[in-house]
Amino acid sequence: MTPAVPVVRSLLETDLYKFTMWQALLHMHPNATGEYEFKCRNTPAYPLAELKEEVERELDHLCTLMFGADEIDYLRSLRFIKSDFADFLTLFRFQRKFIQVDTDGPHLRIRAAGPIVHVMGFEIFVLYIVNELYFRRFDRAAALQEARKRLAQKVDEFRAFEQEPKRQNPFEFFDFGVRRRFSGEWQEEVVATLARELPQFFKGTSNVYLAKKFNLVPIGTMAHEYMQAFQSFDVRLRDFQKKALEDWVQEYRGDLGTALTDVVGMDAFLRDFDLYFAKLFDGLRHDSGDPVEWGEKALAHYVKLRIDARTKRLVFSDALTVPKALSLYRHFADRVMTGFGIGTKLTNDTQFDPINIVMKLVRCNGQPVAKLSDSPGKGFSTDETFIAYLRQVFDQRI
Incomplete structure:
Protein backbone atom coordinates (compact mmCIF):
# COMPACT_ATOMS: atom_id res chain seq x y z
CA MET A 1 0.00 0.00 0.00
CA PHE A 138 -14.70 10.74 5.48
CA ASP A 139 -15.86 10.53 1.86
CA ARG A 140 -13.36 12.95 0.32
CA ALA A 141 -14.98 13.12 -3.11
CA ALA A 142 -18.40 13.89 -1.64
CA ALA A 143 -16.94 16.47 0.74
CA LEU A 144 -15.07 18.31 -2.01
CA GLN A 145 -18.11 18.27 -4.27
CA GLU A 146 -20.15 19.96 -1.54
CA ALA A 147 -17.31 22.31 -0.60
CA ARG A 148 -16.96 23.52 -4.22
CA LYS A 149 -20.70 24.08 -4.41
CA ARG A 150 -20.66 26.16 -1.23
CA LEU A 151 -17.59 28.11 -2.35
CA ALA A 152 -19.36 28.99 -5.60
CA GLN A 153 -22.33 30.20 -3.56
CA LYS A 154 -20.03 32.45 -1.54
CA VAL A 155 -18.60 33.95 -4.73
CA ASP A 156 -22.16 34.63 -5.90
CA GLU A 157 -22.98 36.28 -2.54
CA PHE A 158 -20.05 38.65 -2.93
CA ARG A 159 -21.00 39.48 -6.52
CA ALA A 160 -24.55 40.28 -5.44
CA PHE A 161 -23.17 42.43 -2.62
CA GLU A 162 -21.08 44.35 -5.15
CA GLN A 163 -24.29 45.83 -6.55
CA GLU A 164 -25.08 47.56 -3.25
CA PRO A 165 -24.43 51.31 -2.84
CA LYS A 166 -20.82 52.15 -2.06
CA ARG A 167 -19.96 53.01 1.52
CA GLN A 168 -17.27 55.18 3.08
CA ASN A 169 -14.74 52.34 3.29
CA PRO A 170 -14.28 49.28 1.04
CA PHE A 171 -15.09 45.71 2.03
CA GLU A 172 -11.97 43.57 2.49
CA PHE A 173 -11.69 39.99 3.71
CA PHE A 174 -8.90 37.49 4.31
CA ASP A 175 -8.44 33.75 4.60
CA PHE A 176 -7.81 32.77 8.24
CA GLY A 177 -8.46 29.06 7.70
CA VAL A 178 -5.15 27.24 8.19
CA ARG A 179 -5.76 25.54 11.52
CA ARG A 180 -9.16 23.96 10.89
CA ARG A 181 -9.02 23.35 7.15
CA PHE A 182 -10.36 20.23 5.45
CA SER A 183 -6.97 19.70 3.81
CA GLY A 184 -3.99 21.63 2.53
CA GLU A 185 -4.98 21.02 -1.08
CA TRP A 186 -8.50 22.31 -0.46
CA GLN A 187 -7.27 25.48 1.26
CA GLU A 188 -5.00 26.08 -1.70
CA GLU A 189 -7.95 25.69 -4.09
CA VAL A 190 -10.06 28.07 -1.99
CA VAL A 191 -7.36 30.75 -1.91
CA ALA A 192 -6.63 30.42 -5.64
CA THR A 193 -10.33 30.66 -6.45
CA LEU A 194 -10.91 33.74 -4.29
CA ALA A 195 -7.80 35.49 -5.62
CA ARG A 196 -8.96 34.83 -9.19
CA GLU A 197 -12.68 35.52 -8.83
CA LEU A 198 -12.83 38.24 -6.15
CA PRO A 199 -9.64 40.33 -6.22
CA GLN A 200 -11.66 43.44 -5.41
CA PHE A 201 -12.59 41.97 -2.01
CA PHE A 202 -10.10 39.20 -1.22
CA LYS A 203 -6.95 40.86 0.10
CA GLY A 204 -4.75 38.19 1.62
CA THR A 205 -4.25 35.05 3.69
CA SER A 206 -2.74 34.21 7.05
CA ASN A 207 -1.12 31.14 5.42
CA VAL A 208 2.41 32.34 4.66
CA TYR A 209 3.13 29.44 2.29
CA LEU A 210 0.09 30.31 0.15
CA ALA A 211 0.80 34.05 0.36
CA LYS A 212 4.22 33.34 -1.14
CA LYS A 213 2.84 30.94 -3.76
CA PHE A 214 0.07 33.24 -5.00
CA ASN A 215 1.81 36.59 -4.40
CA LEU A 216 -0.78 37.64 -1.81
CA VAL A 217 -0.40 39.81 1.27
CA PRO A 218 0.33 37.67 4.36
CA ILE A 219 -2.04 38.76 7.13
CA GLY A 220 -1.58 38.65 10.91
CA THR A 221 -0.13 40.37 13.96
CA MET A 222 -0.60 38.78 17.40
CA ALA A 223 -2.59 36.01 19.07
CA HIS A 224 -3.66 35.31 22.64
CA GLU A 225 -0.49 33.40 23.54
CA TYR A 226 1.65 36.50 23.08
CA MET A 227 -0.43 38.52 25.52
CA GLN A 228 -0.87 35.59 27.93
CA ALA A 229 2.87 35.01 28.18
CA PHE A 230 3.26 38.42 29.78
CA GLN A 231 1.16 37.24 32.73
CA SER A 232 4.28 35.32 33.78
CA PHE A 233 6.94 37.92 33.03
CA ASP A 234 8.57 40.31 35.48
CA VAL A 235 5.68 42.78 35.65
CA ARG A 236 2.65 43.25 37.90
CA LEU A 237 -0.21 41.06 36.68
CA ARG A 238 -2.38 44.17 36.51
CA ASP A 239 0.07 45.65 33.99
CA PHE A 240 0.68 42.66 31.73
CA GLN A 241 -1.39 43.99 28.80
CA LYS A 242 0.37 47.34 28.83
CA LYS A 243 3.77 45.64 28.94
CA ALA A 244 2.84 43.30 26.07
CA LEU A 245 1.64 46.21 23.94
CA GLU A 246 4.70 48.30 24.79
CA ASP A 247 7.11 45.50 23.83
CA TRP A 248 5.20 45.09 20.55
CA VAL A 249 5.55 48.78 19.80
CA GLN A 250 9.27 48.66 20.51
CA GLU A 251 9.75 45.58 18.33
CA TYR A 252 7.77 46.74 15.28
CA ARG A 253 7.96 50.54 15.44
CA GLY A 254 4.64 51.13 13.66
CA ASP A 255 4.31 47.91 11.66
CA LEU A 256 1.74 45.21 12.46
CA GLY A 257 -0.47 47.62 14.36
CA THR A 258 -3.58 45.57 15.09
CA ALA A 259 -4.02 44.77 18.79
CA LEU A 260 -5.96 41.76 20.09
CA THR A 261 -8.47 42.81 22.74
CA ASP A 262 -10.02 39.80 24.47
CA VAL A 263 -7.34 38.10 26.59
CA VAL A 264 -9.05 39.41 29.74
CA GLY A 265 -12.11 40.93 28.08
CA MET A 266 -12.76 44.07 26.06
CA ASP A 267 -13.60 46.31 29.02
CA ALA A 268 -10.35 45.47 30.80
CA PHE A 269 -8.43 45.91 27.56
CA LEU A 270 -9.84 49.38 26.94
CA ARG A 271 -8.86 50.47 30.45
CA ASP A 272 -5.25 49.78 29.45
CA PHE A 273 -5.54 51.00 25.85
CA ASP A 274 -4.92 54.66 26.62
CA LEU A 275 -4.23 57.58 24.30
CA TYR A 276 -0.62 56.51 23.84
CA PHE A 277 -1.49 53.04 22.56
CA ALA A 278 -4.60 54.19 20.69
CA LYS A 279 -2.43 56.54 18.63
CA LEU A 280 0.33 54.00 18.05
CA PHE A 281 -1.86 51.05 17.00
CA ASP A 282 -3.73 51.14 13.69
CA GLY A 283 -6.70 49.23 15.04
CA LEU A 284 -8.15 46.35 17.02
CA ARG A 285 -9.09 42.70 16.40
CA HIS A 286 -12.29 41.07 17.65
CA ASP A 287 -12.20 37.36 18.54
CA SER A 288 -14.98 36.80 21.10
CA GLY A 289 -18.19 38.29 22.42
CA ASP A 290 -20.89 40.13 20.52
CA PRO A 291 -19.12 41.80 17.57
CA VAL A 292 -21.51 44.74 17.26
CA GLU A 293 -21.28 45.53 20.98
CA TRP A 294 -17.49 45.16 20.78
CA GLY A 295 -17.24 47.47 17.80
CA GLU A 296 -19.45 50.11 19.40
CA LYS A 297 -17.27 50.02 22.52
CA ALA A 298 -14.18 50.50 20.38
CA LEU A 299 -15.68 53.46 18.55
CA ALA A 300 -16.87 55.05 21.78
CA HIS A 301 -13.36 54.65 23.20
CA TYR A 302 -11.83 56.46 20.22
CA VAL A 303 -14.38 59.26 20.64
CA LYS A 304 -13.51 59.52 24.33
CA LEU A 305 -9.83 59.85 23.40
CA ARG A 306 -10.66 62.42 20.68
CA ILE A 307 -9.28 60.17 17.96
CA ASP A 308 -10.96 60.12 14.54
CA ALA A 309 -12.13 56.50 14.22
CA ARG A 310 -12.16 56.85 10.43
CA THR A 311 -8.35 56.60 10.59
CA LYS A 312 -8.54 53.26 12.44
CA ARG A 313 -9.48 49.70 11.48
CA LEU A 314 -11.61 47.08 13.24
CA VAL A 315 -10.79 43.51 12.24
CA PHE A 316 -13.37 40.79 12.91
CA SER A 317 -12.27 37.15 13.11
CA ASP A 318 -14.63 35.22 15.40
CA ALA A 319 -16.55 32.37 13.72
CA LEU A 320 -17.35 34.48 10.69
CA THR A 321 -19.55 33.48 7.78
CA VAL A 322 -19.97 35.53 4.61
CA PRO A 323 -23.42 36.85 5.64
CA LYS A 324 -22.14 37.75 9.11
CA ALA A 325 -19.13 39.58 7.68
CA LEU A 326 -21.29 41.52 5.24
CA SER A 327 -23.75 42.43 7.99
CA LEU A 328 -20.96 43.75 10.21
CA TYR A 329 -19.53 45.68 7.28
CA ARG A 330 -22.87 47.37 6.63
CA HIS A 331 -23.09 48.33 10.30
CA PHE A 332 -19.60 49.86 10.63
CA ALA A 333 -18.22 50.71 7.19
CA ASP A 334 -19.25 54.39 7.15
CA ARG A 335 -17.58 55.08 10.50
CA VAL A 336 -14.35 53.06 10.52
CA MET A 337 -12.19 50.93 8.24
CA THR A 338 -12.95 47.23 8.59
CA GLY A 339 -11.41 43.85 7.77
CA PHE A 340 -12.77 40.31 8.05
CA GLY A 341 -10.77 37.16 8.68
CA ILE A 342 -12.89 34.15 7.71
CA GLY A 343 -11.57 30.74 8.76
CA THR A 344 -13.46 27.47 9.05
CA LYS A 345 -16.36 28.63 6.88
CA LEU A 346 -13.93 29.15 4.01
CA THR A 347 -11.62 26.17 4.30
CA ASN A 348 -13.81 23.49 5.93
CA ASP A 349 -17.38 24.17 4.84
CA THR A 350 -18.75 20.76 3.83
CA GLN A 351 -21.63 18.50 4.82
CA PHE A 352 -19.41 17.10 7.59
CA ASP A 353 -19.22 18.95 10.91
CA LYS A 371 -7.45 33.70 28.66
CA LEU A 372 -10.69 35.21 29.94
CA SER A 373 -12.79 35.30 26.81
CA ASP A 374 -15.77 37.57 26.17
CA SER A 375 -17.56 34.40 24.98
CA PRO A 376 -18.42 31.66 27.51
CA GLY A 377 -16.57 28.46 26.62
CA LYS A 378 -13.70 30.15 24.76
CA GLY A 379 -11.57 30.78 27.83
CA PHE A 380 -8.76 28.34 28.48
CA SER A 381 -6.73 27.44 31.55
CA THR A 382 -5.76 24.41 33.59
CA ASP A 383 -5.63 26.30 36.90
CA GLU A 384 -8.96 27.43 38.34
CA THR A 385 -7.29 29.27 41.22
CA PHE A 386 -5.35 31.44 38.79
CA ILE A 387 -8.49 32.01 36.72
CA ALA A 388 -10.30 33.28 39.83
CA TYR A 389 -7.39 35.58 40.68
CA LEU A 390 -7.21 36.92 37.13
CA ARG A 391 -10.95 37.65 37.17
CA GLN A 392 -10.59 39.49 40.44
CA VAL A 393 -7.65 41.60 39.25
CA PHE A 394 -9.42 42.62 36.03
CA ASP A 395 -12.96 42.75 37.40
CA GLN A 396 -14.09 40.21 34.82
CA ARG A 397 -17.30 38.43 35.79
CA ILE A 398 -17.95 36.09 32.85
Whole structure:
Protein backbone atom coordinates (compact mmCIF):
# COMPACT_ATOMS: atom_id res chain seq x y z
CA MET A 1 0.00 0.00 0.00
CA THR A 2 1.32 3.46 -0.93
CA PRO A 3 2.09 5.49 2.21
CA ALA A 4 -0.02 8.59 2.74
CA VAL A 5 1.47 11.91 1.68
CA PRO A 6 2.63 13.85 4.78
CA VAL A 7 0.24 16.55 5.91
CA VAL A 8 2.87 19.27 6.44
CA ARG A 9 4.36 20.48 3.18
CA SER A 10 6.58 23.27 4.47
CA LEU A 11 7.50 25.03 7.70
CA LEU A 12 6.31 28.19 5.97
CA GLU A 13 2.76 26.82 6.00
CA THR A 14 1.61 28.39 9.22
CA ASP A 15 -0.12 31.60 10.29
CA LEU A 16 1.88 34.80 9.85
CA TYR A 17 1.29 35.78 13.46
CA LYS A 18 3.36 32.79 14.55
CA PHE A 19 6.39 34.42 12.96
CA THR A 20 5.63 37.91 14.27
CA MET A 21 5.08 36.73 17.86
CA TRP A 22 8.08 34.39 17.57
CA GLN A 23 10.38 37.24 16.58
CA ALA A 24 9.13 39.52 19.36
CA LEU A 25 9.57 36.86 22.04
CA LEU A 26 12.97 35.80 20.71
CA HIS A 27 14.20 39.39 21.00
CA MET A 28 12.50 40.38 24.26
CA HIS A 29 12.16 37.12 26.22
CA PRO A 30 14.48 34.50 24.69
CA ASN A 31 14.76 32.44 27.89
CA ALA A 32 11.03 32.01 28.53
CA THR A 33 9.61 28.50 28.77
CA GLY A 34 6.11 27.48 27.79
CA GLU A 35 3.62 24.62 27.96
CA TYR A 36 0.88 24.15 25.34
CA GLU A 37 -2.05 21.75 25.57
CA PHE A 38 -4.39 20.44 22.88
CA LYS A 39 -8.16 20.31 23.45
CA CYS A 40 -11.23 19.40 21.41
CA ARG A 41 -14.20 21.56 22.44
CA ASN A 42 -16.94 19.55 20.73
CA THR A 43 -17.77 15.87 20.18
CA PRO A 44 -16.14 14.42 17.06
CA ALA A 45 -17.76 11.78 14.85
CA TYR A 46 -15.23 9.24 16.10
CA PRO A 47 -12.71 9.29 18.98
CA LEU A 48 -9.66 11.38 18.21
CA ALA A 49 -7.65 8.89 20.28
CA GLU A 50 -7.78 6.64 17.21
CA LEU A 51 -5.47 9.08 15.44
CA LYS A 52 -2.60 8.76 17.92
CA GLU A 53 -0.21 6.66 15.81
CA GLU A 54 -0.83 8.76 12.69
CA VAL A 55 -0.28 11.98 14.63
CA GLU A 56 2.97 10.57 16.01
CA ARG A 57 4.20 9.81 12.48
CA GLU A 58 3.25 13.27 11.25
CA LEU A 59 5.12 14.92 14.12
CA ASP A 60 8.16 12.76 13.34
CA HIS A 61 8.00 14.09 9.79
CA LEU A 62 7.51 17.70 10.96
CA CYS A 63 10.68 17.45 13.03
CA THR A 64 12.73 16.55 9.93
CA LEU A 65 11.81 19.74 8.08
CA MET A 66 13.81 22.94 7.77
CA PHE A 67 13.15 26.20 5.97
CA GLY A 68 14.31 26.29 2.36
CA ALA A 69 16.56 29.06 1.09
CA ASP A 70 13.75 30.53 -1.02
CA GLU A 71 11.47 30.53 2.03
CA ILE A 72 14.01 32.39 4.13
CA ASP A 73 14.47 34.87 1.28
CA TYR A 74 10.70 35.41 1.20
CA LEU A 75 10.58 36.06 4.95
CA ARG A 76 13.48 38.49 4.65
CA SER A 77 11.47 40.37 2.01
CA LEU A 78 8.82 41.22 4.62
CA ARG A 79 9.93 44.56 6.03
CA PHE A 80 9.05 43.67 9.63
CA ILE A 81 11.14 40.47 9.68
CA LYS A 82 14.58 41.26 11.03
CA SER A 83 17.80 39.80 9.75
CA ASP A 84 18.81 37.99 12.95
CA PHE A 85 15.41 36.29 13.18
CA ALA A 86 15.72 35.10 9.58
CA ASP A 87 19.19 33.77 10.47
CA PHE A 88 17.67 31.92 13.44
CA LEU A 89 15.04 30.34 11.19
CA THR A 90 17.74 29.23 8.76
CA LEU A 91 19.03 26.94 11.52
CA PHE A 92 15.70 26.11 13.14
CA ARG A 93 14.29 22.59 13.39
CA PHE A 94 11.48 21.37 15.66
CA GLN A 95 12.71 19.04 18.40
CA ARG A 96 10.63 15.89 18.86
CA LYS A 97 11.56 15.67 22.54
CA PHE A 98 9.51 18.81 23.23
CA ILE A 99 6.14 17.34 22.18
CA GLN A 100 4.30 14.26 23.44
CA VAL A 101 1.13 12.54 22.25
CA ASP A 102 -1.05 10.42 24.52
CA THR A 103 -4.65 9.32 24.92
CA ASP A 104 -7.19 9.50 27.73
CA GLY A 105 -10.04 7.19 26.87
CA PRO A 106 -11.49 8.57 23.62
CA HIS A 107 -9.55 11.83 23.93
CA LEU A 108 -6.31 12.75 22.23
CA ARG A 109 -3.78 14.47 24.49
CA ILE A 110 -0.97 16.51 22.97
CA ARG A 111 1.41 18.57 25.05
CA ALA A 112 4.36 20.69 23.93
CA ALA A 113 6.73 21.98 26.62
CA GLY A 114 10.16 23.61 26.53
CA PRO A 115 11.80 26.90 25.57
CA ILE A 116 8.96 28.99 24.20
CA VAL A 117 10.88 29.92 21.04
CA HIS A 118 11.19 26.18 20.30
CA VAL A 119 7.67 25.04 21.15
CA MET A 120 5.33 27.91 20.24
CA GLY A 121 5.47 27.00 16.56
CA PHE A 122 3.98 23.53 17.09
CA GLU A 123 0.42 24.82 17.58
CA ILE A 124 -0.77 25.46 14.02
CA PHE A 125 0.91 22.34 12.64
CA VAL A 126 -0.66 20.14 15.31
CA LEU A 127 -4.11 21.57 14.63
CA TYR A 128 -4.09 21.06 10.89
CA ILE A 129 -2.40 17.67 11.20
CA VAL A 130 -5.23 16.46 13.44
CA ASN A 131 -7.85 18.07 11.21
CA GLU A 132 -6.58 16.55 8.00
CA LEU A 133 -6.08 13.09 9.51
CA TYR A 134 -9.58 13.26 10.96
CA PHE A 135 -11.23 14.14 7.65
CA ARG A 136 -9.27 11.53 5.68
CA ARG A 137 -11.75 9.01 7.11
CA PHE A 138 -14.70 10.74 5.48
CA ASP A 139 -15.86 10.53 1.86
CA ARG A 140 -13.36 12.95 0.32
CA ALA A 141 -14.98 13.12 -3.11
CA ALA A 142 -18.40 13.89 -1.64
CA ALA A 143 -16.94 16.47 0.74
CA LEU A 144 -15.07 18.31 -2.01
CA GLN A 145 -18.11 18.27 -4.27
CA GLU A 146 -20.15 19.96 -1.54
CA ALA A 147 -17.31 22.31 -0.60
CA ARG A 148 -16.96 23.52 -4.22
CA LYS A 149 -20.70 24.08 -4.41
CA ARG A 150 -20.66 26.16 -1.23
CA LEU A 151 -17.59 28.11 -2.35
CA ALA A 152 -19.36 28.99 -5.60
CA GLN A 153 -22.33 30.20 -3.56
CA LYS A 154 -20.03 32.45 -1.54
CA VAL A 155 -18.60 33.95 -4.73
CA ASP A 156 -22.16 34.63 -5.90
CA GLU A 157 -22.98 36.28 -2.54
CA PHE A 158 -20.05 38.65 -2.93
CA ARG A 159 -21.00 39.48 -6.52
CA ALA A 160 -24.55 40.28 -5.44
CA PHE A 161 -23.17 42.43 -2.62
CA GLU A 162 -21.08 44.35 -5.15
CA GLN A 163 -24.29 45.83 -6.55
CA GLU A 164 -25.08 47.56 -3.25
CA PRO A 165 -24.43 51.31 -2.84
CA LYS A 166 -20.82 52.15 -2.06
CA ARG A 167 -19.96 53.01 1.52
CA GLN A 168 -17.27 55.18 3.08
CA ASN A 169 -14.74 52.34 3.29
CA PRO A 170 -14.28 49.28 1.04
CA PHE A 171 -15.09 45.71 2.03
CA GLU A 172 -11.97 43.57 2.49
CA PHE A 173 -11.69 39.99 3.71
CA PHE A 174 -8.90 37.49 4.31
CA ASP A 175 -8.44 33.75 4.60
CA PHE A 176 -7.81 32.77 8.24
CA GLY A 177 -8.46 29.06 7.70
CA VAL A 178 -5.15 27.24 8.19
CA ARG A 179 -5.76 25.54 11.52
CA ARG A 180 -9.16 23.96 10.89
CA ARG A 181 -9.02 23.35 7.15
CA PHE A 182 -10.36 20.23 5.45
CA SER A 183 -6.97 19.70 3.81
CA GLY A 184 -3.99 21.63 2.53
CA GLU A 185 -4.98 21.02 -1.08
CA TRP A 186 -8.50 22.31 -0.46
CA GLN A 187 -7.27 25.48 1.26
CA GLU A 188 -5.00 26.08 -1.70
CA GLU A 189 -7.95 25.69 -4.09
CA VAL A 190 -10.06 28.07 -1.99
CA VAL A 191 -7.36 30.75 -1.91
CA ALA A 192 -6.63 30.42 -5.64
CA THR A 193 -10.33 30.66 -6.45
CA LEU A 194 -10.91 33.74 -4.29
CA ALA A 195 -7.80 35.49 -5.62
CA ARG A 196 -8.96 34.83 -9.19
CA GLU A 197 -12.68 35.52 -8.83
CA LEU A 198 -12.83 38.24 -6.15
CA PRO A 199 -9.64 40.33 -6.22
CA GLN A 200 -11.66 43.44 -5.41
CA PHE A 201 -12.59 41.97 -2.01
CA PHE A 202 -10.10 39.20 -1.22
CA LYS A 203 -6.95 40.86 0.10
CA GLY A 204 -4.75 38.19 1.62
CA THR A 205 -4.25 35.05 3.69
CA SER A 206 -2.74 34.21 7.05
CA ASN A 207 -1.12 31.14 5.42
CA VAL A 208 2.41 32.34 4.66
CA TYR A 209 3.13 29.44 2.29
CA LEU A 210 0.09 30.31 0.15
CA ALA A 211 0.80 34.05 0.36
CA LYS A 212 4.22 33.34 -1.14
CA LYS A 213 2.84 30.94 -3.76
CA PHE A 214 0.07 33.24 -5.00
CA ASN A 215 1.81 36.59 -4.40
CA LEU A 216 -0.78 37.64 -1.81
CA VAL A 217 -0.40 39.81 1.27
CA PRO A 218 0.33 37.67 4.36
CA ILE A 219 -2.04 38.76 7.13
CA GLY A 220 -1.58 38.65 10.91
CA THR A 221 -0.13 40.37 13.96
CA MET A 222 -0.60 38.78 17.40
CA ALA A 223 -2.59 36.01 19.07
CA HIS A 224 -3.66 35.31 22.64
CA GLU A 225 -0.49 33.40 23.54
CA TYR A 226 1.65 36.50 23.08
CA MET A 227 -0.43 38.52 25.52
CA GLN A 228 -0.87 35.59 27.93
CA ALA A 229 2.87 35.01 28.18
CA PHE A 230 3.26 38.42 29.78
CA GLN A 231 1.16 37.24 32.73
CA SER A 232 4.28 35.32 33.78
CA PHE A 233 6.94 37.92 33.03
CA ASP A 234 8.57 40.31 35.48
CA VAL A 235 5.68 42.78 35.65
CA ARG A 236 2.65 43.25 37.90
CA LEU A 237 -0.21 41.06 36.68
CA ARG A 238 -2.38 44.17 36.51
CA ASP A 239 0.07 45.65 33.99
CA PHE A 240 0.68 42.66 31.73
CA GLN A 241 -1.39 43.99 28.80
CA LYS A 242 0.37 47.34 28.83
CA LYS A 243 3.77 45.64 28.94
CA ALA A 244 2.84 43.30 26.07
CA LEU A 245 1.64 46.21 23.94
CA GLU A 246 4.70 48.30 24.79
CA ASP A 247 7.11 45.50 23.83
CA TRP A 248 5.20 45.09 20.55
CA VAL A 249 5.55 48.78 19.80
CA GLN A 250 9.27 48.66 20.51
CA GLU A 251 9.75 45.58 18.33
CA TYR A 252 7.77 46.74 15.28
CA ARG A 253 7.96 50.54 15.44
CA GLY A 254 4.64 51.13 13.66
CA ASP A 255 4.31 47.91 11.66
CA LEU A 256 1.74 45.21 12.46
CA GLY A 257 -0.47 47.62 14.36
CA THR A 258 -3.58 45.57 15.09
CA ALA A 259 -4.02 44.77 18.79
CA LEU A 260 -5.96 41.76 20.09
CA THR A 261 -8.47 42.81 22.74
CA ASP A 262 -10.02 39.80 24.47
CA VAL A 263 -7.34 38.10 26.59
CA VAL A 264 -9.05 39.41 29.74
CA GLY A 265 -12.11 40.93 28.08
CA MET A 266 -12.76 44.07 26.06
CA ASP A 267 -13.60 46.31 29.02
CA ALA A 268 -10.35 45.47 30.80
CA PHE A 269 -8.43 45.91 27.56
CA LEU A 270 -9.84 49.38 26.94
CA ARG A 271 -8.86 50.47 30.45
CA ASP A 272 -5.25 49.78 29.45
CA PHE A 273 -5.54 51.00 25.85
CA ASP A 274 -4.92 54.66 26.62
CA LEU A 275 -4.23 57.58 24.30
CA TYR A 276 -0.62 56.51 23.84
CA PHE A 277 -1.49 53.04 22.56
CA ALA A 278 -4.60 54.19 20.69
CA LYS A 279 -2.43 56.54 18.63
CA LEU A 280 0.33 54.00 18.05
CA PHE A 281 -1.86 51.05 17.00
CA ASP A 282 -3.73 51.14 13.69
CA GLY A 283 -6.70 49.23 15.04
CA LEU A 284 -8.15 46.35 17.02
CA ARG A 285 -9.09 42.70 16.40
CA HIS A 286 -12.29 41.07 17.65
CA ASP A 287 -12.20 37.36 18.54
CA SER A 288 -14.98 36.80 21.10
CA GLY A 289 -18.19 38.29 22.42
CA ASP A 290 -20.89 40.13 20.52
CA PRO A 291 -19.12 41.80 17.57
CA VAL A 292 -21.51 44.74 17.26
CA GLU A 293 -21.28 45.53 20.98
CA TRP A 294 -17.49 45.16 20.78
CA GLY A 295 -17.24 47.47 17.80
CA GLU A 296 -19.45 50.11 19.40
CA LYS A 297 -17.27 50.02 22.52
CA ALA A 298 -14.18 50.50 20.38
CA LEU A 299 -15.68 53.46 18.55
CA ALA A 300 -16.87 55.05 21.78
CA HIS A 301 -13.36 54.65 23.20
CA TYR A 302 -11.83 56.46 20.22
CA VAL A 303 -14.38 59.26 20.64
CA LYS A 304 -13.51 59.52 24.33
CA LEU A 305 -9.83 59.85 23.40
CA ARG A 306 -10.66 62.42 20.68
CA ILE A 307 -9.28 60.17 17.96
CA ASP A 308 -10.96 60.12 14.54
CA ALA A 309 -12.13 56.50 14.22
CA ARG A 310 -12.16 56.85 10.43
CA THR A 311 -8.35 56.60 10.59
CA LYS A 312 -8.54 53.26 12.44
CA ARG A 313 -9.48 49.70 11.48
CA LEU A 314 -11.61 47.08 13.24
CA VAL A 315 -10.79 43.51 12.24
CA PHE A 316 -13.37 40.79 12.91
CA SER A 317 -12.27 37.15 13.11
CA ASP A 318 -14.63 35.22 15.40
CA ALA A 319 -16.55 32.37 13.72
CA LEU A 320 -17.35 34.48 10.69
CA THR A 321 -19.55 33.48 7.78
CA VAL A 322 -19.97 35.53 4.61
CA PRO A 323 -23.42 36.85 5.64
CA LYS A 324 -22.14 37.75 9.11
CA ALA A 325 -19.13 39.58 7.68
CA LEU A 326 -21.29 41.52 5.24
CA SER A 327 -23.75 42.43 7.99
CA LEU A 328 -20.96 43.75 10.21
CA TYR A 329 -19.53 45.68 7.28
CA ARG A 330 -22.87 47.37 6.63
CA HIS A 331 -23.09 48.33 10.30
CA PHE A 332 -19.60 49.86 10.63
CA ALA A 333 -18.22 50.71 7.19
CA ASP A 334 -19.25 54.39 7.15
CA ARG A 335 -17.58 55.08 10.50
CA VAL A 336 -14.35 53.06 10.52
CA MET A 337 -12.19 50.93 8.24
CA THR A 338 -12.95 47.23 8.59
CA GLY A 339 -11.41 43.85 7.77
CA PHE A 340 -12.77 40.31 8.05
CA GLY A 341 -10.77 37.16 8.68
CA ILE A 342 -12.89 34.15 7.71
CA GLY A 343 -11.57 30.74 8.76
CA THR A 344 -13.46 27.47 9.05
CA LYS A 345 -16.36 28.63 6.88
CA LEU A 346 -13.93 29.15 4.01
CA THR A 347 -11.62 26.17 4.30
CA ASN A 348 -13.81 23.49 5.93
CA ASP A 349 -17.38 24.17 4.84
CA THR A 350 -18.75 20.76 3.83
CA GLN A 351 -21.63 18.50 4.82
CA PHE A 352 -19.41 17.10 7.59
CA ASP A 353 -19.22 18.95 10.91
CA PRO A 354 -15.80 20.44 11.70
CA ILE A 355 -14.06 19.68 14.96
CA ASN A 356 -13.47 22.62 17.28
CA ILE A 357 -9.87 22.03 18.31
CA VAL A 358 -7.38 24.38 19.93
CA MET A 359 -3.85 24.20 21.33
CA LYS A 360 -3.30 26.87 23.93
CA LEU A 361 -0.50 28.19 26.11
CA VAL A 362 -1.37 27.10 29.67
CA ARG A 363 1.89 27.78 31.54
CA CYS A 364 4.81 30.12 30.98
CA ASN A 365 7.98 30.22 33.06
CA GLY A 366 6.44 27.54 35.29
CA GLN A 367 3.41 29.72 36.14
CA PRO A 368 -0.20 29.34 34.98
CA VAL A 369 -1.47 31.74 32.33
CA ALA A 370 -5.03 32.10 31.08
CA LYS A 371 -7.45 33.70 28.66
CA LEU A 372 -10.69 35.21 29.94
CA SER A 373 -12.79 35.30 26.81
CA ASP A 374 -15.77 37.57 26.17
CA SER A 375 -17.56 34.40 24.98
CA PRO A 376 -18.42 31.66 27.51
CA GLY A 377 -16.57 28.46 26.62
CA LYS A 378 -13.70 30.15 24.76
CA GLY A 379 -11.57 30.78 27.83
CA PHE A 380 -8.76 28.34 28.48
CA SER A 381 -6.73 27.44 31.55
CA THR A 382 -5.76 24.41 33.59
CA ASP A 383 -5.63 26.30 36.90
CA GLU A 384 -8.96 27.43 38.34
CA THR A 385 -7.29 29.27 41.22
CA PHE A 386 -5.35 31.44 38.79
CA ILE A 387 -8.49 32.01 36.72
CA ALA A 388 -10.30 33.28 39.83
CA TYR A 389 -7.39 35.58 40.68
CA LEU A 390 -7.21 36.92 37.13
CA ARG A 391 -10.95 37.65 37.17
CA GLN A 392 -10.59 39.49 40.44
CA VAL A 393 -7.65 41.60 39.25
CA PHE A 394 -9.42 42.62 36.03
CA ASP A 395 -12.96 42.75 37.40
CA GLN A 396 -14.09 40.21 34.82
CA ARG A 397 -17.30 38.43 35.79
CA ILE A 398 -17.95 36.09 32.85
